[in-house]
Amino acid sequence: MSIKLSQANRMIAAIIKRGVELDCRPISVVVVEPGCIVKAFQKEDGASMIRFEMALGKAYAALALSRSSKLVRIRNEEKPAFMRYLMTASGDKIFAEGGGMQIRDKNGEVIGAVGVTGDTEDRDAALATHGI
Secondary structure: OOOOHHHHHHHHHHHHHHHHHOOOOOOEEEEEEOOOEEEEEEEOOOOOOOHHHHHHHHHHHHHHHOOOHHHHHHHHHHOHHHHHHHHHHOOOOOOOOOOEEEEEOOOOOEEEEEEEEOOOHHHHHHHHHHHO
16 A cells, blocks of 8 residues: 555645744655655745755655664764665665655554755654654
């Protein structure tokens, strides 16, 4: 099972709304299905270049390693050789920076992931959590 388009769009809307409430810089949000297949993406006006790629890399990291991308960043600091191998093995799709989270259904099954980028790592991570 994977996330539905209506669910993905609601998540994105909630994340962008919360970003505005917190006066965040322009946010970009991607929601992906298992396998990191893009379901939906939004980029606020004024967001800088390659935000799609950054958001996708955070979602990919969360799916690939079954943890938040912020924890992937911490692992990268603790075990750089190990993480460099995983990043290379993934074709450099993993972006080890906070803002990526798995999305689970009510039974705990992974149905996708979200990636948020545009502000600080902590704010991106908080926004990703807010949408789930």
